[in-house]
Amino acid sequence: MKIWKVAFTSTALILLLSACGTSDETDSATPEETEEVAGDQEASEDTTDEQTETGEDTGEAAEEPEAAEPIGERVESDNQPFSLELVEGYSLTAEEPNRDVVYFNENDATFMRIETISKEEGDRTQLIDTLKQTIQASDSAGSLMEISSPTKLPIVDMPVGYEMDVEGGQVSGYVFETELHYVRATIYDVSDAMKTGEFIQMLSTLQTK
Template sequence: MKSRWKLIYAAIATTLLLTACGTSPETENDSTNGSANEVETTDKGTVTENEGTETEVADESTSPDSQVDILKDAQLKESDEQNYTISVLPDYTLTSEEPGKDSLMVTGDEAVFMRIETVKKEDGTYDYLTDNMIAVLEASSDGGTPTEVTNAEAIPAAEGIENAKVLSVKAETASITGIIFERDEMIVRLTIYDSPKEEHFERFLHMGETIVSK
C-alpha cells in the first residue's frame, strides 16, 4: 500500500514539474519578445518623426527668395539737357524742364514727379546745393521744417554713390523729399513730390540710383 502511494506522489510531482518547465520559458520568451518589439517600434517612430522635422527645416532654409527686382522692366534713357543717363520704369516719363533741370513724371499724374539736377563736382558745390535743398523743402511745405531721413532703405546706396543725404517734409497734399549724393565727378540732387502716402517713393529712389554720367 505504501509503495502504491509513493508511486502516485511521484507521478503527481513529475506532472507538476513538467508543467512548470513547459510553460515558464514560453511565457518568458513572449514577454521578452513583446518588449523588444515595443522598443523597436518606438525607435522607428522617433526616427521617422526626426526625419520629418529635419526635412521640414531644410525646406524652409532653402526656400527661394521671393523679392522681385523693382527695375526689371526699366529702360535706359538719356537726358536731353544734362549729361546723364537713367533707367526709367514704364508709366514714368522723363522730360526736360529747363537747362540743368529734368522731371521724371508719373504718366497721367503730373503732380507726382521727381526733379533731377546734376552738376559737376567742385569745392563747396555739395554744401551749397544741400543748403539750397533745405530752403526748397521749406518753401514747398509753407515753412515746414525738413527732417533728416535715417532709414537705410530710403537712402541711395548703389555702387559708386557717396555722401548721400535725404531730407523730408510733409505738406498738406504731398510728401516732399530731397536727396543729394555724389557719384564720380558729378553731384546729383533729386526732389521728389509724392502723394501723402508716398506711393511712388521707392520706385523714384531706385530709378535715381541708376543716374550716371553719359
C-alpha cells in the same frame, strides 16, 4: 646526406641573419622620425581636404556675384549728362537748362526734379543748404526731417536726404555724388499716388558722364 644537412643549416642561418638585419633597421628609427613621418602624412591629408572644401585645385570656377536686374529701360537725358533706368509708367523730359523731370504718367503732380552739377563748379555744402531751403519752401510751417534710414535713401555714393510732410503729400530731396558730378534730386509726391519708393529706385540707377 651530411652535405645536404650542412647546406640546409647554412641556408637557414643566412635567412635568420637577414631577418634580424631587417628588424634592426626598422627598429632603429627614432620616435621623433616616426612622429615626423606621421605628421607629414596628416598635413598632406588636411591640405587635400581643405582644397576640396574650398574648391581650389579641383577645377571649380569661383562664382561671380549676379548683376542686379534692371528695373526698366535705360534712357539718356538730352538736356544733362546723365542716364537712368525708367520704370514703366514714367517719362523723362527736360524742364529747363540743367533741370530734368521724371513724372508719373497717370498723375504728373507726382514728379522728381533732377539737377547735375560739375564738381569743378559746385559745392556740396551749398547744394545741401539749397535743397533744405527748397523743401522747406513747400510748407513754411512744416517740420524738415533728415533721412537716417538707408532704405529711404538711393543706393548711391555719399547720399544725404531730407523729407517733410506737406498738405496733400510729401516732399523729399537728396544730394549725392558720381565720379564727376554732384546730383540734387527733389521728389514731390501726392497722397493718392505715393510713388517716392519708385523714384528712389530710379535715382539709384542714375549714371553721369
